[in-house]
Amino acid sequence: MPEQLGWLDGWWASADYDVAREVLQRGVGALLCLAFLQALGQFRPLLGEHGLLPVPRFTARVAFRDAPSLFHLRYSDRLLVVVGGLGVGGGAAIVVGLPQAGPWWVTTAVLLVLWAGYLSVVSVGQRFYAFGWETLLCELAFLAAWFGSPAVPVPFLLVLAARWLLFRLELGAGLIKWRGDPAWRDLTALDYHHETQPMPGPLSWHAHHLPRWWHRAEVVGNHVTQLLVPWLLWLPQPLPSVAGGVVVLTQGWLVLTGNFAWLNWAAIVLGAAMVSDDVWRALVGGLAPGAGSGAVPPPVPVPYLVTATLVVLLLAALSVRPALNLASRHQKMNANFEPLRLVNAYGAFGSVTRRRDEVILEGTLADRPGPDDWREYAFRGKPGDVGRRPPQVAPYHLRLDWVLWFVPLGASGPWIPRLCERLLEADPATLRLLRLDPFDGARPRWVRMRLFRYRYTTRDERRRSGDWWVRRELEVIVEPVRLSPRPGGGLAR
Template identity: 50%
Template sequence: MDWLNAPGYWLGRLLFQRALAGVYLVGFLVAARQGKALIGEHGLLPVPRFLARRTWREAPSLFQFGYSDRRFAAVSWGGAALAVAVAAGAADAVPLWAGMLCWAVLWLLYLSIVNVGQTWYSFGWESLLLESGALAVFLGNGTVAPPITTLLLIRWILFRVEVGAGLIKLRGDRCWRELTCLYYHHETQPMPGPFSWWFHRLPKPLHRVEAGANHVVQLGAPVALFLPQPGATVAAGLIVTTQLWLVLSGNFAWLNWVTITLALSAVSTGGDRAYPATPTWFAVLVLAYGALVLVLSYRPARNLLSSRQVMNRSFDSLHLVNTYGAFGSVTRLRHEVVLEGSADGHTWLAYEFKGKPGDPRRRPRQFAPYHLRLDWLMWFAALNPGYARPWLTPLLRKLLDGDRETLRLLRRDGNPFPDMPPAHVRATLYRYRFTTRAERRATGAWWHRELVGGYHRSLSTFHSSTWD
């Protein structure tokens, strides 16, 4: 079955699998460090309460057999340890079946977390990691030649990621068609990075070039991925370059890094490498899984062609084939929900988050590929209170109680009440914008902010509250 193999892609497979294991490691570390506060037994959205209303078919997960914070920690840290081993080459140092098992376990453990993660795990890059991880099972290890089928399916993922993002932009906000969206995006994106202020201050003609180049790469390069070499490698290089630009300009968790990882699989050495004969059972499994992916691709492909295209949706609970997209609309103004506490009800002090804007003088930091889940959801909360309705009141009550797990989600020095919890907490809404060059020189501040008004009425140790 040599016609099913592509030995010249041994380097692409190596880069893809090692990088993907690194992304898995980040995902498991995020779960281990944030999961208890967000979805633990006493978290903001507890897993036991969620699973009480979900069947195995709706949310397949190891936690359907029983949840505890200790089991969640075991899954998270166990997944992190396995990811380290795979990134170090363990899956290549064992027989083929054992290498496949390593990747299958990584996929199963992370699937178990995502399917109970609720709104905290509703991001497209969760499905992207799972879909890529499932294909890694059928990519083999160093004992067999890379299968052409799996390599093509990896490019099919990358095609959907890039073209999905490109089409949703052209079909969505008119500023993408007018090439003006980047007048706003660097300032209003969910979590700006350390260089976002400078990106925002680029001349407007360069912003238009940015937007135009984005369209060319997202809609043109994915098609070229299916060209003979070196065309596919050149297309992958364009995608990697664009993704690195996005890494520099903002914090998008591991979305850019998984996309880069997918593109690396298209790298070919241009020569063949000798491999033993591919086991028949492995070739059969690869072809069978390829057929399954083709069947499951019907709805995502139809979504790409639809004028009512949706972004970031899983069409199956195993996240095997999904639809992707980003920033079909761009907000023109930035609002931030600021959480505040008070000891006396008169003097209010703000809680500071790790990544999202707070203190105007604090420069945005680089966190990606690490994912600050609460910070991201706070951005969505500022867009629409409906996003925060299930968890914001519990979050305020945790602050009122001085809950240690919740406070760990904030900056180390972000708790203005380190000795005793406040008597009152509230949420207010501010309008944020990047300072001008003159303001930056005069004040040293990165942001200028103005109070818009209340967002959530105050809670106290004596009274409860309702939404504004």
């Protein structure tokens, strides 16, 4: 068998997506580097041996086939640090292009190792990793791996696979909105969203106070971008490039007005990867030598031809259920249909929250606390102090802050009393997840959890008070608890 099949260059291989490959792989490498870095900082207090939802308890009751992970073999906080450190290093190597300088299989192997490592983290991450962008990053990493290196041409079949991913991401989000909440159909969704989204950003207050006609225009623009523009991906160039550019621009607006971890940035990477080399040349001028449709792609090695084709056939077979999900009246949002998370369903904000309720955690050093003895714990991202401007935290993902947003919506669990217990113990790892410990490392005698209704200040209220929020108490959702003096510990009232 010949080592190279040059006769495939005209149809299987493409010379118009060399820049797209660089954008996709280096962008995914940056996202993986960030994701593993977050795991190093947050995984152990949330999911480690003494975390709020310990991994060993999870792996004891959930089979490997349902949650494939290296940590099924053995979990330790030290092993997590090793996996996280290798992930950060591997992601950074992809960003600077070290694996891409070698044969195609080196880049593929590095990205597959990163995919397997992050899948291992996500599979055991439970509530703290139950976000659509975790699955999206797993799928992106697996797909990017098979683009190989500049030593081989870009297979047009993989270009189509990347378009299929962006198509599902955008159309799935558009359909779940249209089918879900009537506020998206009557164009009122953005009257609420900037105020009630899980993690507002520095410009969210200003976006909320834009005129109502602007909010209507935002919703119409969302529908056009997510329900109509994705279909351009299946037409000849330059229309897929136009679709990718629209995604980049609209996701940029979401970056400015909210904090959605790396979801928007992953979509921006995908959108930019839709742009052909010819369009890049028209936009920014000279590209690297060899980039563009006028260049002759390198020959196709037989092992790469066979491997990439088989991968695309696998992805096509796994796409049946996600495709049916898009067409279903009972569409699932952010769902995976097989444990390796290779082809998934996406969507966001199928329903819009009309009111903002926030969980506030408090503690006290007093044995018999009065109303003025309680001190509030401050979180890094979620609203608390009404005078604090919402910060910019994305693409960093504050997992505890996000999960607390879901508590008023009914998403409780055993991690809540464990969080109270860790605060009572003044656990250093848990306290590092917060912005401010009001007791400077001392153990409080009691902690409690209260629920407040938040809304943005009006322009007049902000001028008078300087505050960004107004809040009022609704109820105490966890009555004051303390560490039990009985053997075995636990909480007591």
